Amino acid sequence: MTEHLPGAAGQSMSAEIAAQPEVLAAxxxxxxxxxEVARVVSARRPRFALLAARGSSDHAATYAKYLIEVLLQLPAGLVSPSATTLYGARPDLSDVLVISVSQSGGSPDLVEVTEVARGQGALTVAVTNTPDSPLNAVAELAVDIGAGPEVAVAATKTYTATLLSLYLLIDAVRGGKAEAVRDIGALAASALDDTEEQVAESVRRLRFVERVLTTGRGYSSASASEAALKLAETSYLAARAYSGADLLHGPVAAVDEETAVLAVTSKGNGGAAMVDVVKAVRERGADVLAVGSAAGEMDASSRLMLPDSSEEVAPILEILPLQRLALGLALARGGDPDNPRGLRKVTKTR
Known part of the structure; x- marks a missing residue:
């Protein structure tokens, strides 16, 4: 993809997307x-896990929820921060693992949720890109995702670095040695370099679309949600994300020839479950862009093929060309994804 000149729209987002292979390898x-953090978690033998997050980090938490349920065989759920901050809930969290995910570590609601959870007996772990953040200060344990400073408002390298850090943590809790991500830097480089022309063509194809639906199953449902957010915040598109299963339970009725569908389909159980989903939306006339290592197996209008990987780490790769798609569409539609209207880098909520 063409590099943007200094001062050009989207230059920060472009640079941070391109930096991801190096960031992930490191x-x-x-x-x-x-x-070391995982050893403490293992020793405490939590009964179940809760994850607290907002925005892109919430999608990373969804990914971690699948990792915990599948790899650790533990029940896992997503926290509703408002239950604590607005309604004063104080549940007994003895022997519960609470992982709070925040790139900045500065959102007051996540800090309060983590502090309360620790006071209620939980083992708390902060996963952030800011080691000296308020979130780290109130958590018992901390994981630094190590992505380095991120300037663009839209999270790119911090998102994938968060996914990788969560995978490393959860894999280590089960006694793994991170074999599945040993070559993650090279895989990420391939995911970006080998899809460059196809992303540019997808930008031309989708430039004037106004309604986008993103969908995936299993681990890839996190990628579908993050792709919808990137399209909404950079290109101002009306993008909605659905699990492939939920899509067939009703929303598919709204799909027609005016709808663009981004189907995230990597090899494994989740990708196999997407075959019928993609077929259903194609039958309704949708323009379907399949993204992932299983894209070639889908009845799609176009494809962004990605390298094979273990299914549980595929989301780290799936989002890379979709970030570039969001960047390209924003620029093609006359916007500046580095300065989306009404947004700031750190959003503080309670």
């Missing part, structure tokens, strides 16, 4: 550091 080398 993060994978921090396995032993994250394994």
């Amino acid at each position: 993060s994978a080398l921090r396995h032993s550091e994250i394994a």
Whole structure:
């Protein structure tokens, strides 16, 4: 993809997308550091896990929920921060693992949720890109995702570095040695470099679309949600994300030839479950862009093929060309994704 000149719209987002192979390769080398945190978690033997997050970090938390349920065989759920901050809920969290995910570590609601959870007996772990953040200060344990400063408002390298850090943590809790991400830097480079022309063509194809639906199953449902957010915040598109299963339970009725569908389909159980979903939306006339290592198996209008990987780490790769798609569409539609209207880098909520 063409590099943007200094001062050009989208230059920060473009640079941060391109930096991800290097960031991910470096993060994978921090396995032993994250394994120290994992050893404490393993020793405490939590009964179940809760995850607290907002925005892009909430999608990373959804990914972690699947990792915990599948790899650790523990029940896991997503926290509703408002239950604590607005309604004063104080549940007994003895022997519960609470992982709070925030790139900035500065959102007051997540800080309060984490502090309350620790006071209620939970083992609390902060996963952030800011080691000296308020969130780290109130959590018992902390994982630094190590993405470095991120300037663009839209999270790119911090998102994928968060996914990788969560994978390293949860894999280490089960006694894994991070074999599945040993070559993650090279895989990420391939995911970006090998899809460059196809992303540019997808930008031309989708430039004037006004309604986008993103969908995936299993681990890839996090990628579908994050893709919808990126399109909404950079291109101001009316983008909605649905699990492939939920899509067939009703929303598919709204799909027609005016709808663009981004289907995230990597090899594995989740991708196999998407075959019928993609077929259903194609039958309704939708323009379907399939993204992932299983894209070639889908009845799609166009494809962004990605390298094979373990299904549980595929979301780290799936989002990369979709970030570039969001960047390209924003620029093609006359916007500046580095300065989306009404948004700031750090959003503080309670």
